[in-house]
Amino acid sequence: MRVVGQCVSAVLVLFAAVFGCGEAEVIDDILGSLSRGVAFLERQHDHINLDGVVGFIMLQAELKESVRTWPHSDPVSWAQRTSAVELVKRLDQSFEKAVAALQLNDPKYYTEFEPLLSWSFWLVPQSWSSTDVSLVYQATMTTECYDEQLSDKCLTLLLGTWKMNGTPCIVTKPCRDTMTQFGCPHYSLSHQLLYFMIGKMKGCTNLLKGDTRPSRSNMTEQNYEKIFCSNMMKTNHDIITSGLTEQTVDIFIENILICGLAGFSDFYKADWLQHILRLQDEEVGCFGRDKSIISQIIGDELLEQLQPHRRVKRREKILQDGCSSHMTAVAVGALGGYLNYYLTEQDITKRPLT
Incomplete structure (x- = not known):
């Protein structure tokens, strides 16, 4: 019986090591x-x-x-x-x-x-x-820079659903300017990230084509994703520091969902x-x-x-x-x-x- 007990203990130790x-x-x-x-x-x-x-x-x-x-x-x-x-x-x-x-x-x-x-x-x-604290904005707008109607339109242009049998992966200047704007807070920020994620999942390439701003010349879609999630991480830390409230808990969880899905x-x-x-x-x-x-x-x-x-x-x-x-x-x-x-x-x- 002692031998059996020792064998069982050994198995349990091995199991705990494999899967805590x-x-x-x-x-x-x-x-x-x-x-x-x-x-x-x-x-x-x-x-x-x-x-x-x-x-x-x-x-x-x-x-x-x-x-x-x-x-x-x-x-x-x-x-x-x-x-x-x-x-x-x-x-x-x-x-x-x-x-x-x-x-x-x-x-x-x-x-x-x-x-x-x-x-x-x-x-x-x-x-x-992982996110990078050095990418956090020095200043963030106090109000959303997100417009639901424009955001919906920009997403349908990516998806090709803007009309029957529409061409997908269309990026207009208003969409590009809105989705790459720095300093946006909360839901604006999460929807900027979602725009790039949906574009990637749809198979769209060169979402930034046509951006002639010299300061953005070397920016990639991945760069924007990291900037957005680094700022969404800052938002979540601030929310936890201040204490979760009915007003902040939704965006707190949404940030975890979207940035987690972004990797x-x-x-x-x-x-x-x-x-x-x-x-x-x-x-x-x-x-x-x-x-x-x-x-x-x-x-x-x-x-x-x-x-x-x-x-x-x-x-x-x-x-x-x-x-x-x-x-x-x-x-x-x-x-x-x-x-x-x-x-x-x-x-x-x-x-x-x-």
């Missing part, structure tokens, strides 16, 4: 949170707006990559992989219903951004880099993960739930039914249970990024570049 118990527990926490988030989508698929669905699509891309490259075959890790596979199946079923609802509720917006509604559009990082591993901080996990509503599985405004939202929904041609608001939609469609979407997308990062971290060939 602490990290296994963190992955369990992420998978549990994602399961609750997917359950929320399953219930609310008819009501989540396009931005909300895109966040879940990003999650699907990250989950599929995680499942494909899952680095371990021990019982605990294999059980976790099985849970991830089940999440992928549930998402596939919910997306079909959610996308059909989007097409019915807002056909114009659906047509313009249909390419984003496929998990295969979203490229998951295969290598990692900046230093956004995947362990304490930031805990902040996100604590924000989830245990009852319904969403993020950003405000129970005090549920009755007000029901009234707004009734008003929307009386005005069926009113355009669905893009950036946010509060659902009848008081949940934030946008914050839930960016949170599950960010959690999927954490999962993929933690798994690739265990593969020494994919560790962050220094």
Whole structure:
């Protein structure tokens, strides 16, 4: 019996060395949170707006990559992989219903951004880099320099959805000037980054062609991505220093989602993960739930039914249970990024570049 016990102990030591118990527990926490988030989508698929669905699509891309490259075959890790596979199946079923609802509720917006509604559009990082504090702006504007209508137009020009069978990868001067402007804060900054990411994923080359400014002559798309994420890192540090509030938590998580998807591993901080996990509503599985405004939202929904041609608001939609469609979407997308990062971290060939 003593020999058997020694053998079991040796196996446990070997297992702990291969896959630390602490990290296994963190992955369990992420998978549990994602399961609750997917359950929320399953219930609310008819009501989540396009931005909300895109966040879940990003999650699907990250989950599929995680499942494909899952680095371990021990019982605990294999059980976790099985849970991830089940999440992928549930998402596939919910997306079909959610996308059909989007097409019915807002056909114009659906047509313009249909390419984003496929998990295969979203490229998951295969290598990692870090932000650079020396790239932080000396001064930042106090108001957004982001215009939703112009941003939408610039993205449709990249996607080729600006008209039926439109040519993709078109970059106009107003789009280039807006998307390369330095000093923009918050959502303007994240949408500048998203513009370059979507251009890359669409296969557009030379997004900066035609920029004649001497000071930008050597700038590449990758340079802009690093500048934007370095400033988004500064934003997140400032938010944490001041304390997360209802006004800042959404952009805090959005920065983690987008810069993580852009391959900046230093956004995947362990304490930031805990902040996100604590924000989830245990009852319904969403993020950003405000129970005090549920009755007000029901009234707004009734008003929307009386005005069926009113355009669905893009950036946010509060659902009848008081949940934030946008914050839930960016949170599950960010959690999927954490999962993929933690798994690739265990593969020494994919560790962050220094």
